[in-house]
Structures are given as structure tokens and as C-alpha cells.
Amino acid sequence: MTTWSTDSELYFATARELRTRFDNxxxxxxxxxxxxxxxIESLEPDLNSFITVTPERAIKQARLADQRLRGAxxxxxxxxxxxxxxxxxxxxxxxETTAASKILKGYIPPYDGTAVQLLxxxxxxxxxxxxxxxxxxxxxxxxSAYGPVHNPWDTDRVPGGSSGGPGAAVAAGECFVGFxxxxxxSIRQPAALCGVVGMKPTYGLVSRYGLLAFGSSLDQIxxxxxxxxxxxxxxxxxxxxxxxxxxxxxxPFADFGQDLESGISGMNIxxxxxxxxxxxxxxxxxxxxxxxxxxxxxGANVTETSLPLTDHALAVYYIIxxxxxxxxxxxxxxxxxxxxxxxxxTSAEATETARGKGxxxxxxxxxxxxxxxxxxxxxxxYYKKAQRVRTLIRREFTDAFLKFDVLVTPTSPSVAFKIGDxxxxxxxxxxxxxxxxxxxxAGLPSISxxxxxxxxLPVGLQFIGPQFGDTAVIQAAAAYERATGWxxxxxxx
Amino acid sequence: xxxxxxxxxxHIAQLAYIKLSDEESEKxxxxxxxxxxxxQALAAVDTEGVxxxxxxxxxxxxxxxxxxxxPLDRELVLQNAPDSDGEFVRVxxxxx
Numbered sequence: 001m002t003t004w005s006t007d008s009e010l011y012f013a014t015a016r017e018l019r020t021r022f023d024n025x026x027x028x029x030x031x032x033x034x035x036x037x038x039x040i041e042s043l044e045p046d047l048n049s050f051i052t053v054t055p056e057r058a059i060k061q062a063r064l065a066d067q068r069l070r071g072a073x074x075x076x077x078x079x080x081x082x083x084x085x086x087x088x089x090x091x092x093x094x095x096e097t098t099a100a101s102k103i104l105k106g107y108i109p110p111y112d113g114t115a116v117q118l119l120x121x122x123x124x125x126x127x128x129x130x131x132x133x134x135x136x137x138x139x140x141x142x143x144s145a146y147g148p149v150h151n152p153w154d155t156d157r158v159p160g161g162s163s164g165g166p167g168a169a170v171a172a173g174e175c176f177v178g179f180x181x182x183x184x185x186s187i188r189q190p191a192a193l194c195g196v197v198g199m200k201p202t203y204g205l206v207s208r209y210g211l212l213a214f215g216s217s218l219d220q221i222x223x224x225x226x227x228x229x230x231x232x233x234x235x236x237x238x239x240x241x242x243x244x245x246x247x248x249x250x251x252p253f254a255d256f257g258q259d260l261e262s263g264i265s266g267m268n269i270x271x272x273x274x275x276x277x278x279x280x281x282x283x284x285x286x287x288x289x290x291x292x293x294x295x296x297x298x299g300a301n302v303t304e305t306s307l308p309l310t311d312h313a314l315a316v317y318y319i320i321x322x323x324x325x326x327x328x329x330x331x332x333x334x335x336x337x338x339x340x341x342x343x344x345x346t347s348a349e350a351t352e353t354a355r356g357k358g359x360x361x362x363x364x365x366x367x368x369x370x371x372x373x374x375x376x377x378x379x380x381x382y383y384k385k386a387q388r389v390r391t392l393i394r395r396e397f398t399d400a401f402l403k404f405d406v407l408v409t410p411t412s413p414s415v416a417f418k419i420g421d422x423x424x425x426x427x428x429x430x431x432x433x434x435x436x437x438x439x440x441x442a443g444l445p446s447i448s449x450x451x452x453x454x455x456x457l458p459v460g461l462q463f464i465g466p467q468f469g470d471t472a473v474i475q476a477a478a479a480y481e482r483a484t485g486w487x488x489x490x491x492x493x
Numbered sequence: 494x495x496x497x498x499x500x501x502x503x504h505i506a507q508l509a510y511i512k513l514s515d516e517e518s519e520k521x522x523x524x525x526x527x528x529x530x531x532x533q534a535l536a537a538v539d540t541e542g543v544x545x546x547x548x549x550x551x552x553x554x555x556x557x558x559x560x561x562x563x564p565l566d567r568e569l570v571l572q573n574a575p576d577s578d579g580e581f582v583r584v585x586x587x588x589x
Contacts, residue, residue, distance in 0.1 A: 110569035204550040217548050246555040247548060315532040326509065333510070335584055340575020347585045348510070354575075356512035364511055368502075368521055369528060371509040382532065387545030389538050394546060426524055427531055443549025467549070 010035055011173025012490045015082045015230040018176055022069050022081050029069065029081030033062040033125050036083045040127065040174050043493065046155050049168040051088045051146050052096055053128035058083065061125045068123050078233035080123030085175040087163055088129035089136055090116050090221075091210035099212045100134045100144040103358025104338045113210015114245070115179060115221050115238045122237045127175050130165030134360045135329065136186050136214045138162050139432040140422065143362040148419055151194060152491040153457055157416040160190030160432075166224045167194035172493050177234050178224040183215045184317050185412075185436025187222045188448035192411035192460020195450045195489060197231045197477070198224045202468050203443035204249035205235075207242035213328040215321035216247075218440040227487055228449060228478040232257030235470070259475035265299030267476065270404035274310035275435050280413040283454025288410045291451050291461050291480065295408065298479055302408075305400060309393045313438040316393065318430060319373050319386035320441075325363075326370030332358065365426060394442045401466035406476050409435050411448040411460030435462060445470040449477045450486035458489065494533055496526045 010032070013021075021027040037055050044050060065081035068074060086092065089099040091113040098104045112120065119126065133143040141149040141164025149164040151157040152172035159168040166178025167190030180187040182200035191198025199222045206221040213219065223234035232255075241251040271292065276285065296302050334340040334354025335347075341357075344350035359367070373382035400407065412432060422429045439446040444464055451461025461480065465473040481487050502522045506513055513521060567580060576583040 107573055108569075110565045110573075203548075243555075243557050247550060249550055309538070312535055312538055315535045318528065319532060319535075330510075334575060335582055336570075337573035338575070342576050342585070344585050346589055347587045350585045351510045352512040355510055359511065364513070364517075365521065365524060367509050367511065368505050368525060371505050372501075372525065372529070375505070375508060381536075384545055385535055385538075385540065387547065388540035388543040389535060390546040391543050392538065392540065394549065427528055430528075 007035070008173070011039060012226065013176070014227040015079065015176045015225065015233065016227065018082055019078060029062040029065040029125060030059060032081070033058050033083050033127070036127055036175060043172055043174060047150050047152060047168050047172060047174070048147050049131055049149050049165040049172070049174060050085070050128045051098060051100065051131050051165070054095055054126065057095070058125050058127050061120070065123045065125060077122040077237060079119065079177065079237050081125060082176050083125045083127050084119065084177040084179065085127055085130045085166055085169050086116060086119070086179045087132050087166055087181060089132060089181060089212040090179065091212065092116055092129065095129065097129065097212070098146070099136070100132045100146055101358065101360065101363065102145045102339060103332050103354065107337045111210065114207035114240060114242045116210065118238050118240060130163065130169060130178060130180070132165055133162035134363050135212065135325070136162040136181055136183055137325070137362050137366055139185070139189060139429055141165070141190070142419065142423055143360055145360060150419070151416045152493045153195065153416065156418055158193065158419055160193035160412070160416065162186040163190045163224065167191055167196060167198070170194065170196045170224050170226060171491060173490070176226070177230060179221060179238070180224055181211055181219055181221050182440065183218045183321060184440050185433040187224060188436050188446060188460065188462060189412050189432060191224055191448045192458065193416040195458030196224055196226055197228055197447065197449050197487065198222065199231050199235065199447040200439065200445065201235060201239065201470050202445040204247050205239045205253065205470065207240055207245040207248045209242055209244040215324040216328060217324060218321055228447070228474060228481050229257060229260055231447065232260060232474050254471055256470055256474055259471050260478045262475050263298065264295065264476050264479040267300045267406070268404045269295055269300045269302045269476070270305040270400055270407045271302060272305050272307040272310065272400070272407055272409060274307055275409035277413055277434055279431065280410065281415065281454065284410050284413060284415065284459050287452030287454055287459040288461065292408070294480060294483055298483055305404070307396050307400060309389065309396050310438055312389055313393060313441055314430060314434055316386045316389050316441055317437040318369070319382050320390065322366040322370030323373045323383050324370070326367045326374065329363070329367055334358070362426070390441050393438060397442045397444060406469070406472050407464040409462045409464065411435060411462040415454050415457040415459060439464055443467060445473050447473045447477045449481055450489065452486060453489065494530060497522050
């Protein structure tokens with residue numbers, strides 16, 4: 001039996017707290033895993049954050065973790081025995097991987113992606129696969145062939161997207177750490193809307209091998225956690241140099257938690273004014289202003305700055321990401337895996353039919369957009385132009401980081417919105433990512449942490465660092481978290 | 494910019510190998526026109542002489558060692574194919 005005074009103390013514990021309980025023999029990984037599986041069973045009808053739960057595998061991994069924690073075999077890691085979730089666009093050997101698309105229903109990968117392999121080697125307990133917007137395309141988790149995810153703070157609202165499943169699961173205490181992917185904000189925006197920590201590391205720190213590709217020059221895997229320290233620990237586990245991903249950068253890497261306790265006295269923090277967009281909600285704005293005051297009180301030099309090209313980032317992103325997606329998703333041809341059409345007259349017709357039936361509305365829209373931008377006659381005006389502006393956006397950031405250690409912005413212009421509210425206007429939905437997209441365009445590290453509340457819903461605060469400045473954003477986030485304790489707020493679920 | 498025509502949408506559908514219903518095509522035409530319209534502001538950014546960025550980690554071309562590795566298990570791979578025959582994936586006729 002556990003010595004936890006209440007169940008909710010276990011559900012909302014951090015991974016570090018859980019590991020301490022393991023080390024003190026107050027709780028075993030099998031017990032923690034069983035508690036999570038029970039919790040999942042009772043909450044899933046309301047949340048739908050999992051597409052697949054794998055209880056037998058989880059218990060088996062937990063048993064092995066318990067042996068390791070008691071000294072058998074390899075040295076335990078920060079995640080040994082810790083129940084986690086991976087988003088369903090991570091390839092998992094022997095476990096259905098759908099990317100929330102009908103076109104991949106029934107697909108059982110014959111291999112693990114690198115991040116999953118590293119989690120297994122670290123002794124993490126994988127509870128199952130997280131819901132998402134189909135192929136990670138969306139900002140609300142409403143574009144899932146397996147139904148929308150509901151925000152645990154208010155189940156009439158979206159959890160954000162595309163990593164809505166991991167975001168909701170971490171917020172609701174269905175797992176201790178979630179792993180998502182972030183192409184234009186898909187980790188940070190749901191982290192903000194669900195009131196958890198979410199980090200997109202510098203592009204190239206985490207191997208993309210086995211991550212179902214969306215926008216290859218933008219995609220990056222990262223952790224979603226209930227504390228900044230857990231985020232650093234999880235990043236230490238999943239970052240690697242991998243010969244199977246030619247864009248993965250050479251190791252060794254720093255300990256991403258090395259500056260968790262360093263504080264931010266004397267740190268130069270820039271506030272790019274363009275991120276306080278016109279449509280920003282008053283509650284988000286006032287929470288952000290209070291956060292700036294906190295950073296100043298902690299001894300940081302907080303200064304307004306300007307990144308004028310921010311206004312063009314959305315257009316650059318919605319040309320480059322769909323262009324890359326249109327090429328990446330050409331592999332879903334109904335021949336090798338997933339939905340096929342075996343009664344078509346010709347091979348071409350079979351492919352057109354499978355793709356027409358298998359892809360959802362948003363995925364089709366982005367493939368059409370990308371195909372158009374790459375097509376003869378439009379390539380220079382759209383794709384090439386966007387790539388050139390991408391260079392200018394990178395330069396603007398590089399110049400800013402000559403003056404500042406990190407930048408700070410709101411993560412999202414709004415708190416969680418009602419399910420169905422933005423589904424009729426794609427461009428309005430795209431505006432959700434206006435504060436997160438520039439980071440992916442420039443390949444920078446960025447973290448969203450709980451940064452206040454507005455009308456009972458969480459507000460996210462985003463730190464952005466220079467390329468390979470991952471420890472600096474973690475340092476700033478940890479200092480803010482210690483000072484405010486917003487990460488201790490949990491939904492009543 | 495001029496609105497896309499139904500022929501434009503049909504052309505993209507062919508390039509993308511995606512069959513749309515008539516209703517889907519018309520909705521796509523209107524939405525793409527709207528989204529592309531929002532992108533026109535990019536034309537005003539001066540990019541004269543600016544090199545395009547493809548990737549942000551200026552990584553050089555990486556060569557791996559030419560060493561054999563065990564391939565994926567054929568049976569497991571073929572289990573995922575909608576149609577297969579022995580050790581082959583089967584497709585519909587390529588030529589009519």
C-alpha cells in the first residue's frame with residue numbers, strides 16, 4: 001500500500017517526487033502504474049486523451065523498472081518506473097500507431113522510433129498513445145479521427161493542439177510525463193491551455209527517426225510535464241545524436257537541468273512587442289504583465305524590444321509547413337500500409353480513393369495548399385519567397401540574442417476556447433499559433449510554463465532562447481516557477 | 494489575387510492524388526483562395542539577394558558508414574499492406 005495521504009497527491013505529483021517515493025520504498029512502479037491505469041479508465045470517457053492504452057505492456061515495464069530500482073541491472077534514470085504517454089505519431093513497435101488518421105487505422109509499426117527506444121532504455125513505463133490532431137495538424141485537437149480531446153479544466157473546451165492528448169493527460173494526472181511533437185507550437189500551445197510545462201528543444205537535439213513526418217525542417221519532439229525540473233530530466237533522456245536522422249546534431253549535450261537553481265539575477269530578458277497581438281485576450285495580457293513584474297523582482301533586466309518580421313511568420317509557416325507536409329504525406333499511398341482500395345480499376349485510382357477517404361479535412365487542406373505552393377508557376381512566389389523571409393526571421397532573432405539571454409512572450413493569445421468555436425474558419429484557427437510559430441521557423445528552443453490564470457483557466461508564459469540555449473530557457477522558467485507556484489494549480493477532476 | 498478556379502482545384506487534386514467530392518472541391522476552392530489571399534503581404538518584404546533557408550542547423554551532408562544492418566522483418570512489414578501475395582505487396586494494374 002502507498003503512504004500517500006490522498007489519491008490526488010499521487011496523481012498530481014511530479015516525476016521527481018514519484019522517483020523519491022520509489023527510492024524511499026513508499027511506493028512501487030507497479031503500484032503507481034496500476035493507479036494511473038485506474039485513473040485513465042475513470043477519466044477517459046470525459047477526456048479522450050488516449051487513442052490506445054497498453055495496460056499489459058505497462059505493467060510488464062513497471063515490473064522490470066521495480067527490479068532496476070531495487071538495484072538489479074542498470075543504474076536507474078530519472079524516468080525509471082515513471083508512467084508516461086507518447087503521442088500517437090511516435091512509431092511504437094507492435095502497438096498501433098495512427099497519427100489520429102483514418103488512413104493509418106490498424107497500422108502496427110515493426111519498429112520503435114528513437115525517442116521511444118530511449119524511453120524504454122531509461123526504464124520509463126509507457127501507458128499508451130496520446131490523441132492528437134490528425135498528423136499533428138491543428139491547434140485544438142478537434143481534427144482527430146478518434147474524436148476531440150476535452151480540456152480537464154473545463155470539458156466543454158479544447159485542450160489545444162496538436163499534442164492535446166499529452167497536454168490533457170499530464171494536466172489531469174493520467175500520466176506523469178507526456179511526449180509530444182511541435183511543428184508550429186504543438187507542444188507549447190496545449191501546455192499553455194492545459195496549465196502544464198511544455199518544451200520544444202532546439203531543432204536537432206531530439207532524433208526525428210520514427211516520428212511520423214509533418215514538416216521535416218520544423219518538427220521537433222519534446223516533453224510535457226508538471227514541473228520545469230521534470231522537463232529538464234525528460235529532455236536529458238530523449239536527446240541524442242542519431243545516425244538515422246541526418247539533421248540530429250552531434251552530442252554530447254549539457255545536462256539540461258544544470259541551471260535549474262541558478263536564478264535570473266542580472267539576466268537580460270527581451271519582450272518583443274509584436275507578440276502582444278491585437279486579438280490578445282485582456283486576461284492573458286494582464287497575466288503576462290504580472291509575469292514581467294515577477295521577472296523584474298527576481299533581478300532580471302526586462303526590456304521591451306521589437307521583432308518587426310513577426311507579423312510575417314504566420315504566412316511563412318503556412319507556406320513552408322504544408323509544402324513539406326505535401327511531400328511527406330505522399331507516402332500514404334494505400335499500398336504499403338493503412339487504408340487501401342483493393343477494388344479500384346487502376347493503381348492510380350486506388351491511391352486517389354484511399355487518400356480521398358483516409359485523410360481528414362484539415363490534412364487535405366494543407367496538402368492542397370502545399371501542393372499549390374510547390375507547383376510550377378507558383379514555386380518562386382510562395383515557397384522560395386517564404387524560405388527567403390525565413391532567413392530574415394532567423395537573422396532578426398540572432399540579432400536580438402546579441403542583446404538578450406532569453407525573450408519572453410505569452411504562449412497563446414487566448415485561454416482554452418470552446419469546442420467547435422473556431423472550426424468554421426481555418427485562418428482564425430491558424431492565428432492561435434501566432435506566438436509559437438516564429439520559434440520553429442528559426443529552430444530555437446522554447447518552453448511554455450503555467451503563467452497565471454484568467455477566468456479559472458490557465459495562461460501560458462513562453463521563454464525563447466538562442467539556438468542551443470536550451471539550458472537558459474530552462475533556467476529562466478525554473479526561477480519563475482519557484483517564485484510563483486502557478487504549476488501547483490490543478491483542475492478539479 | 495484572383496480567386497482559384499474549379500480547374501485550379503482539379504489540377505491540384507490530380508497532382509496530390511486526392512479524390513474530392515464536388516462539394517469538397519468547392520469548399521476547398523473558397524478556403525484556399527482566402528488563405529492564399531492572406532499570404533500576399535509577403536510580397537512586400539524585401540528579399541533581394543537573401544539566400545533561402547531550408548534547414549536551421551547548418552549541418553553538412555552526413556554520410557553514414559556503409560555497414561549492413563538487419564532489415565525489418567518482412568512478415569511484419571507485409572502484415573500492414575492492404576493487399577499482399579507471398580513475399581510481395583500487390584497493387585492494382587498500373588496500365589489500363
